Amino acid sequence: MKLSFKIGSAWGIPIELHLTFILLILAVLGYAVYFNDIYSFTLIVFLFVFVLFHELAHSVVARRYGIKVRKIVLYPIGGVSEIEEIPENPSIEWRMAISGPLTSVILGAALIAIYYLVPIPLFHPSSLVLSSGNLFSDLGYLNLLLGAFNLIPAFPMDGGRVFRALLAERMKFSDATKYAAYIGRIFGIIMVVVGLLFNFVLILIGVFIYIGASEEAEQTIVSTTLASVRVKDVMQSEIGAVRPDQTISEALEIMFKSRYHDALVEKEGIFQGIVKWNEIIKIAKDQRSSLRVEQMPIKNISTYPDEAVFEAYKNMIKEKIDLLPVVDKQNPTKVVGVLTSETVAGAYEKARNK
Ligand code: ZN
Numbered sequence: 001m002k003l004s005f006k007i008g009s010a011w012g013i014p015i016e017l018h019l020t021f022i023l024l025i026l027a028v029l030g031y032a033v034y035f036n037d038i039y040s041f042t043l044i045v046f047l048f049v050f051v052l053f054h055e056l057a058h059s060v061v062a063r064r065y066g067i068k069v070r071k072i073v074l075y076p077i078g079g080v081s082e083i084e085e086i087p088e089n090p091s092i093e094w095r096m097a098i099s100g101p102l103t104s105v106i107l108g109a110a111l112i113a114i115y116y117l118v119p120i121p122l123f124h125p126s127s128l129v130l131s132s133g134n135l136f137s138d139l140g141y142l143n144l145l146l147g148a149f150n151l152i153p154a155f156p157m158d159g160g161r162v163f164r165a166l167l168a169e170r171m172k173f174s175d176a177t178k179y180a181a182y183i184g185r186i187f188g189i190i191m192v193v194v195g196l197l198f199n200f201v202l203i204l205i206g207v208f209i210y211i212g213a214s215e216e217a218e219q220t221i222v223s224t225t226l227a228s229v230r231v232k233d234v235m236q237s238e239i240g241a242v243r244p245d246q247t248i249s250e251a252l253e254i255m256f257k258s259r260y261h262d263a264l265v266e267k268e269g270i271f272q273g274i275v276k277w278n279e280i281i282k283i284a285k286d287q288r289s290s291l292r293v294e295q296m297p298i299k300n301i302s303t304y305p306d307e308a309v310f311e312a313y314k315n316m317i318k319e320k321i322d323l324l325p326v327v328d329k330q331n332p333t334k335v336v337g338v339l340t341s342e343t344v345a346g347a348y349e350k351a352r353n354k
Pocket of ligand 1: 054055058100101150158
């Protein structure tokens, strides 16, 4: 089920609202109408416009360093910029992380300056948010709060990313992540405890930080550990190949025996490519004994023994295949092994338990 909806884009970056966020806005709108408190509604809508500016700052800096930003999603407790990959270069990471809070602080200061310089009539103070009744002053302080709060060194919040980048300049990236995530989880627990006493929203943020720190740390540690594993370390060396002149039924038998989900095609020992499972399964049962492998679309795709498993696996996901032939670099028509999702999963388990 799709839970977030695109509302537009900026600099080519799609901006989406999460369903829970839309529900929050509707709830606040209902409240505002019922209690005749339009100011609360206005304030919250504007606050999220500024949260969006905060996220756009992260995204713009990321793009400057050539990192692709998939989208920005707004949740009730803030925004998230989904980037393609976390930079392992500390100087890029801290710049990206700090740009958001810095933007919030600068915008907050500017709004407060406007409040002092320009006389603006007061509204009735909001009953939902602690407020002065002046839109500029309220938004100014909320932006300062947004900036300051995000600077708490609780990974994966912005401050925690800056903290990890500082650590990563002194140690291995995976170790830096481990320590930053450890501190992040402690902050998460503190926030839940403080939240139980004072503020419900803080409990949500605390839980979000605790889970986020654990998940991202595990992903990072596994991917950095997997990065050092080569295809030749985990590939299967028994190869179950089918010939182009064999029938689909014969191919299925060989695939079943070698436990492949796609068919590896070889002609007189020369690598031809693979036939995808989802192509084979389309063939009606009564045609499988007459149709030959060579009549199927054969995809020429392979990897080398020295390639990182992590990269090879990314390629398998992209191509939606379950079997990646490994060919000799000097002689790319000779298959020396195969990589399957199972072998990659095995390597992943090993890396995780290291
Ligand atoms: Zn941020």
